[in-house]
Amino acid sequence: MTYIPISPNERDAMLQTVGVKSLDDLFDAVPKKHRFPELDLPPALTEMEAASLLSEMANTNENVREHLISFLGAGAYNHYVPSVVDHMLRRGEFYTAYTPYQPEISQGTLQAIFEYQSLMTNLTGMEVSNASHYDGATATAEAVNLAFAQFRGKRKKIVMSPTVHPQYREVIRTYSQGMGLEEAGNDATADLEVGPEALTSLIDESTMLVVVQYPDFFGRIHDYTKLIEDAHAKGALVCMVANPTALLMLKTPAEMGADIVVGEAQPFGIPLWYGGPYLGFFTTKKSYVHKMAGRLIGETVDNRGQRAYVLTLTSREQHIKRERATSNICTNQGLLALASAVYMSVLGKTGLQQVANLCYQKAHYAAGELSKIDGFGLCFSEPFFHEFVLCCPKPASEVNEYLLEHGIFGGYALGNDYPSLENHILVAVTEMNSKREIDTLVEVLKEMSHE
Amino acid sequence: MNTPSNLKYTKSDEWFDPASGAAGITDFAQSQLSDIVFVELLVDEGEDVTVGNAIASVESVKASAEIYAPAAGKVSAVNKGLSDKPETLNSDPFGEGWMIKIEGGSAGEVMDSTEYEKYCEGRTH
Amino acid sequence: MNKTGGTIVEPTIFELSSPGRLGVTMPASDVPETALPPKHLLRSELPLPELAEVDVVRHYMRLSKFNYSVDDGFYPLGSCTMKYNPKINEDTCRLPGFLYTHPLQPIETVQGNLVLMFELQEWLKEISGFAGITLQPAAGAHGEFTGVLMMHAYHKSRNDSKRTKILIPDAAHGTNPASAGMLGMSVLTIPSDARGNVDLKALTAACDDTVVGMMLTNPNTLGMFDENIEKVVKMVKDCGGIMYADGANLNALLGIVRPGDLGFDIMHFNLHKTFSVPHGGGGPGSGPVGVSQRLLDFLPSPLVGIVEEGDDDIEPLYGFITPKQSIGRMKAFHGHFGGGLVRAYTYISMHGPDGLKDISQYAVLNANYLQARLRGTYKIPYDRICMHEFVAEGSFEGSDIRALDIAKRLMDYNFHPPTNYFPLIVHEALMIEPTETENKDTLDRFAEALIKIAEEAKSQPELLHNAPHITPFGRMDEVKAARELVLCCWLPENYETMK
Structure with a gap:
């Protein structure tokens, strides 16, 4: 298959204009001994053959819509995506455009992302949102960068709850290896029963940032108001990693006083897609806007007096600040920010509240039924949203294997990340799980416990 | 271009008033940066600065710059109102746009106004 | 609401909202009801919008028409490789087997993805x-x-701490220093x-035992393949440094040519440039990174391996492996699988x-053809056979026309402008990358438009100063x-009482 629209005659005419004899003559600057390597790759397929090959590969997978019942969450959630979302994403005007550097001919992208920013600030209660980051984990790492820049390197300690997503904590560690940070609280062997107040004693005058998750990795809903007050008393900033579906129902991070609210917006209209691309949202207070990484869209007027939108505060960015930039980011997740904006718009206030409520109701029904089975129980007693930790009578990996034989993904086995939770599964329930699916899970586990 | 003769100037386009200890950015610098939209002062009252320390960070619509201390000494005052009105740097860089005052400031390598004017001319081509 | 006071061309979704209007709704709950968490x-x-599905569709359709895209026409943005994105990609990346697999599924159930x-x-x-x-890595900058x-990590592992x-x-992308x-x-x-080319004298002076x-970038942002590339690589490696492409x-x-064969140690790919992943209005991209033998152990974790x-009878089992001295994880899960890797x-x-x-031969032919057509009209400061892009100066003797004016005027001819003001080392730079997916007619029309604009710059400069004229904004x-x-908007203040 080729996508080159040039005929041999046209090619020859063009070569003549350039003043060379053949295409190969264009590459004299390339060292001869390495020029034109023979690439050992499979021969080219036609579109029809490629379509069939890719179908075959996709069909080798077992997926959570056609083959299996799934209660897997842990940072990626199986939600319904209204048909409209993908219809809008498939508009070539959106998906084949570049970053909106030329605002006169990019108002579609610019206004859509401005609206995305507005939806995120209204959801979190925060004052500003950027145009998005790669994913929830990297958005959290950018919160660390912001805090580091805010204190100009004078404070170097982060206090991080062990109940922040384990992969997010890993990413922060990767990102910050040049900063010489001191970490506290990030200990997977700590007592996981204690609430957020356990972090308070770790916060001191050298703390730049406290990172907590809401609901936490185990699904628990904490009110962080007191912790945030304590952190502010020491002059530290607080970042909350929030689940956007939960925010539709729960008290906003802004009401608790958070300085930065980040998270993974995949639940808002983005398919599971085996882990990506997803959408990291980043919201904060207006006073930190100059330290915030990432794209930012602002309202203005054009020279015809029309309301319009532009990329603004661009001198914060790497192409001007170069090595002094807070971050090297030069893209956002434009198309996926659009996806989540369309998702929020088309469900609207009512539809979104229904999604949150269904998640909550079904998760609580599942938790109630599961904890009735002999040997099973809920690990924690705090309120939860749509995810909870199920304590099993044997190692979680064995339970999951048994469930998989019955066509069920039981949930995420916690033992690898938390040594004390070897027998524990993190179960996620969304509006996609019917009562019948939940009852099937319960039945299969009952059978197992009788074996 | 305005270059008051009572002031001293640095190669990185700061001015320093030996009489009052005040320092800021020059008219030439503000015109090169164009519309300034953000100023952050990086030092506090009572801090000691040495020549070349970053004292402020400035962003315009098309550029960003660090501003360095033209003299060494103790910071006796900072212009706190500046961050709310960054455009002051464009409209009145030598007056309302002062950034900090340095007590007992001993200037580093500086030029007088005639030398500085020549230095600027050399860079506009 | 309309904080900046301009005339509204398209209302925001907040302005389009009406209390009680319904869009897509969810099924009723099929489980017994549980009380909500305590009120506190x-x-x-x-405070989110309420719209009907048709309102939403028409809003985004209208917005889409304000955009210029590769599907609309020529988009010669230098260093961005705005090539045509084959439509089949859009179908393959949405196959249910890819869309509906969870990143934490057991590897036995996702062998298709892993293969x-x-x-x-x-x-x-x-x-x-x-x-x-x-x-x-999620994008080029992330790969960098x-x-x-x-x-x-490499220098650290050798206790070589003085390398900073x-x-x-000077022609590099701003992301490099960042x-x-x-x-x-x-x-x-x-x-x-x-x-x-890289100035060899300056490079010699810089090479010592403090070099990381x-x-x-090769070809660099001037579109030039460095004629001394092997020397440059050797000099940096001889002083103990690592060559990053x-x-x-x-x-x-x-x-x-393969950068690895030239002696480079590391390179990030931009799948969204070279391998036709659409740019999506600014992302998502995808930025895999390749390394030479000596850096294999430092790759991020996890990698896909057997x-x-x-x-003879059993397929190998693919899964994840962790390199010995890995720098760690760069993002959650496994990269931009669906949107990037599948395409x-x-x-x-x-x-x-x-x-x-x-692809590369025609990308280079197209760039050289355009360069040849524009040579008499625009100054080409580095004038030799270019690679896939070249840089022209967007200004004329005795005229106050700038690259920006030319860029804006091109919109009136229904072209997307080239990259302007980059690279910084060229005065009033216009950086032009046509890509291989443009035909000769398009290139000719583009060259003629630029030549006409150069004439307009002399005869009617105000036409350029005020451009664009025929765009919606x-x-x-x-x-x-x-x-x-003004970085966000809200529902109108009197929203609840609105009908």
């Missing part, structure tokens, strides 16, 4: 000449940061010589070795945007 844990209001990732790693190794590939972290200086040519800055390295800028490495311009090199060998895999599978070479007040900082 609940939010008091949810695709494994083969893509192998293909990218073959195309670039590197020994190992990570698919994890990954590369810089590996450089840092990174060499970056990535190095994230690790606190000091940046030493190396000038270009008169032919657009060099980040080099910015792969932003790889579209010039497929089947032409975890159980197969035999790139589809694209490469349809090209094969000869098709890939065609005119030039923006960027100062107002930055000073007033």
Whole structure:
């Protein structure tokens, strides 16, 4: 298959204009001994053959819509995506455009992302949102960068709850290896029963940032108001990693006083897609806007007096600040920010509240039924949203294997990340799980416990 | 271009008033940066600065710059109102746009106004 | 609401909202009801829009028409490789087997995904000449940061702590110094010589035992293939540094030369440039990184590998492996699988070795053809055979017309402007990258438009100063945007009482 629209005659005419004899003559600057390597790759397929090959590969997978019942969450959630979302994403005007550097001919992208920013600030209660980051984990790492820049390197300690997503904590560690940070609280062997107040004693005058998750990795809903007050008393900033579906129902991070609210917006209209691309949202207070990484869209007027939108505060960015930039980011997740904006718009206030409520109701029904089975129980007693930790009578990996034989993904086995939770599964329930699916899970586990 | 003769100037386009200890950015610098939209002062009252320390960070619509201390000494005052009105740097860089005052400031390598004017001319081509 | 006071062309979704209007609704709950959490844990209001599905569709349709895209026409943005994105990619990346697999599924249930990732790693190794590939980085800048972290880790593993200086040519992308800055390295800028190559004298002076490495874009942002590339690589490696290739311009090199063969140690790919992943209005991209043998152990974790060998009857089992001295994880899960890797895999599978070479040959032909057509009208400061892009000066003797004016006027001729004001080393730069997916007619029309604009610059300069004229929006007040900082909107104040 080729996508080159040039005929041999046209090619020859063009070569003549350039003043060379053949295409190969264009590459004299390339060292001869390495020029034109023979690439050992499979021969080219036609579109029809490629379509069939890719179908075959996709069909080798077992997926959570056609083959299996799934209660897997842990940072990626199986939600319904209204048909409209993908219809809008498939508009070539959106998906084949570049970053909106030329605002006169990019108002579609610019206004859509401005609206995305507005939806995120209204959801979190925060004052500003950027145009998005790669994913929830990297958005959290950018919160660390912001805090580091805010204190100009004078404070170097982060206090991080062990109940922040384990992969997010890993990413922060990767990102910050040049900063010489001191970490506290990030200990997977700590007592996981204690609430957020356990972090308070770790916060001191050298703390730049406290990172907590809401609901936490185990699904628990904490009110962080007191912790945030304590952190502010020491002059530290607080970042909350929030689940956007939960925010539709729960008290906003802004009401608790958070300085930065980040998270993974995949639940808002983005398919599971085996882990990506997803959408990291980043919201904060207006006073930190100059330290915030990432794209930012602002309202203005054009020279015809029309309301319009532009990329603004661009001198914060790497192409001007170069090595002094807070971050090297030069893209956002434009198309996926659009996806989540369309998702929020088309469900609207009512539809979104229904999604949150269904998640909550079904998760609580599942938790109630599961904890009735002999040997099973809920690990924690705090309120939860749509995810909870199920304590099993044997190692979680064995339970999951048994469930998989019955066509069920039981949930995420916690033992690898938390040594004390070897027998524990993190179960996620969304509006996609019917009562019948939940009852099937319960039945299969009952059978197992009788074996 | 305005270059008051009572002031001293640095190669990185700061001015320093030996009489009052005040320092800021020059008219030439503000015109090169164009519309300034953000100023952050990086030092506090009572801090000691040495020549070349970053004292402020400035962003315009098309550029960003660090501003360095033209003299060494103790910071006796900072212009706190500046961050709310960054455009002051464009409209009145030598007056309302002062950034900090340095007590007992001993200037580093500086030029007088005639030398500085020549230095600027050399860079506009 | 309308804070900045302009005339409203298209209302926001907040302005279009009406209390009680319904869009897509959810089924009723099929489980017994549980009480909500205590009130102090609940939010008091949810100030989000309420629209019908048709309102939403028409709003976004109208917005889409304000955009210019590759599907609309020629988009010669230098260093961005705005090539045509094959439509089949859009179908393959949405196959249910890809869309509906969870990143934490047991590997036995996602062998299709893992085979695709494994083969893509192998293909990218073959195309670039590197020994190992990570698919994890989410974009080019993310890949760069990954590369810089590996450089840092490599020297650290050898207790070589005095290396803190990174060499970056003056023609480099701004992300290069920014990535190095994230690790606190000091940046030493190396000038270009008169032919657009790295200045060897300056490089000689810079090479010592404090050098972390060099980040080099080749072909560089002037579109020039460095004529001394082997010397440059040798000099940096001889002083103990690591050679990093910015792969932003790889579209010039497929089947032409492999950066690994030239001695580079690290390179990031931009799957959204070279391998036709659409740019999406600014993302998501995908930025895999290749490394030479000596850096294999430092790759981010996890990589895709064979975890159980197969035999004649049994397929091997693919899974995840962690390199010994890995720098760690760059993002959650496994990279931009659906949107990036599947599309790139589809694209490469349809090209094969000869098709890939065609891509680069025609990308370079198109750039040279345009350069030749414009040579008499615009100054080409580095004038020799270019690679996939070239840089012209957007100004004329005795005229106050600037590159920006030319760029804006091109919109009136229904073209997207080239990159302007980059690279910084060219006065009033216009950086033009046509890509291989444009035909001769388009290139001719574009050249003629630029030649006409050069005439207009003399005869009717105000036409350029005020351009664009026929687009739905005119030039923006960027100062107002930055000073007033209106960054979001809300529902109208009297929303609840509205009918």
